[in-house]
Amino acid sequence: MDGQSGCDNGLVKLLPEEERRSFTERLERVYLPQGHQIARAGKPLESVYFLSSGIGSVLAVSDSGLKAEAGMFGREGFAPTASSVGANTNPYDIVIQVEGFAHRLPVVLFQEIVAENRVFADLLSRYLYVFAAQVAYTALANAAFKIDQRLARWLLMCHDRLVTDNMPITHQFISFMLAVRRPSVTTALHMLEGEGLIRSDRGRVVLRDRPGLEEYSAGSYGQPEHEYRVLLQARHVQP
Template identity: 40%
Template sequence: MPKRLICPFGQNNLLHTLSAADRTLIEPHLQHVDMDRRMVMEGPNKPVEHIYFLKSGVGSTVASSESGRRIEVGLFGCEGMSGTSVVLQTAHSSFEVFMQISGEGFAIEADKMRGLLEQSPSMQRHLLRYVQTLMTQTSQTALSNGQCKLEERLARWLLMCHDRINGDVMELTHEFLSVMLGVRRAGVTVAIHMLEGKGLIRARRGEIVILDREGLENDAQNSYGVPETEYARVIGFDRPDA
């Protein structure tokens, strides 16, 4: 079964699907960056200094409580960007945003991005549509966390990561997964063993290999697919002037 997010090879799809005029505006201000695992893009309640458009890898948006509890509320890869608070015309991030799987991308200064959005209403509309897809993803994550078994939640999360990487191998530890899913490591271990027992994945030290994507989608049931469909509808994968 094919992946749901098909970005142009080596490109960020949000940039790719801008109009030709908007690409001409933004491209001189983009700086190529290598993005290592755990690289921090935003800190909670701190000013956003740079916005990142990923070409590869996976970024994670994590909410935390005063007591130190953390859970992932969103993720993005070559289809998306960090810094959505800037698109919404606020200066500070409410979340921690960092790389969970290393990759590369483009960076632009937040102040420069604000200027471009004021200059180009069409660019602002385009990125606001992306914010809409993130809102859909976050709402589905909340629904999944509240209604689904841990095994289903893990299957959904692995599918979402799989959509955003090249190949079938993901560098992920049980500790990292426990933060992403908001559960103890022991619970993650049990869920991984259940998916392994069905032949859907293979877990090795520090990585997970997807063996049966169709089986994972069946295991995730209806918890997976809504945000991906919304992204295809609202953003798509083809240039408007192609």
């Protein structure tokens, strides 16, 4: 294992130095390509992942196989979150949507560490609260906001985690994540382009005006991010 090599995960960085060193020594650094599935709904959990780069999506899955994104995570969090409360299975599919690197360890070992480390358990519980807020606002956005506003929110969330204005995201992938038809995504992207907020090229979206995009999201974006700043970022974690 090469745990201390490039472990740029926000939660891990919040641990006190001695505990962080002990924890990272047990981690294995892995590359996660786009489309890699780190957990399957209803299947036993094997590993816990702390991303250093890239983005993962948590997908709600119906009995008939329909899927929609319930939430996303990057280097500010971890997955599967069910592992931190002692669960051995997970009700979601968890898939990497933008390639990156992560550090992982077996679920059993992770649960042992959490049970013995109150500081780490507290950090994880704070993240669980913030992630639950994100899922709640995803439900609100899907029910009450227009597709172009939902797209603005989704792009802002991706931008938070990628820390680059040039984001490798395709129309097809956006349509899958937002659970809408691809032509609807194309129309929404054109609307944001017309406002000078983004530029959409083949296979990527370039952010041009973040403050404008936040305003365009009409309140669908921001509250979970505020909760993150209050509960975690204020403790010197960088998303």
